[in-house]
Amino acid sequence: MDKSIQKALLTINISLAILWIYQGIVPKIIFKAAEERNFWEFLEIDQSSMMLFITLSGVVEIIYGCLFLVFRQSKPLHYLNIFGLAGLAVTVAIIYPQYFTAGFNPFAMNVAMATLSAVGIQLINIQHSQNVTT
Numbered sequence: 001m002d003k004s005i006q007k008a009l010l011t012i013n014i015s016l017a018i019l020w021i022y023q024g025i026v027p028k029i030i031f032k033a034a035e036e037r038n039f040w041e042f043l044e045i046d047q048s049s050m051m052l053f054i055t056l057s058g059v060v061e062i063i064y065g066c067l068f069l070v071f072r073q074s075k076p077l078h079y080l081n082i083f084g085l086a087g088l089a090v091t092v093a094i095i096y097p098q099y100f101t102a103g104f105n106p107f108a109m110n111v112a113m114a115t116l117s118a119v120g121i122q123l124i125n126i127q128h129s130q131n132v133t134t
Helices: 003-030 034-042 047-070 075-095 097-101 106-133
Strands: none
Touching: 003 034, 003 047, 003 106, 034 047, 075 097, 075 106, 097 106
């Protein structure tokens, strides 16, 4: 097994874990960011339920981030990341199209995270093909 591929894949997984865990903790659990509240208001969720849903979505993102540390060779996890981020981008584009005009916006973050997963899948495939031939 190629150590350089393992290190690159580990870097990708740690990066994705940090990004997902951060997104779960900071804007959702600690600050209950206005953008998070606006999303749930758009769905016509009442105030008390909204705070619970924001917290729960933060917990889910933290757990999801941790999965990248546990299942470091998981192509399905990376595919879910790619398609989930695409779905989130479409949702944000529909609800808040103005966010895509900001300097730092969901499109940039989602493309970067999806690209990390795409490279992760390629590295897993390379590792697998090396293991089959040896």
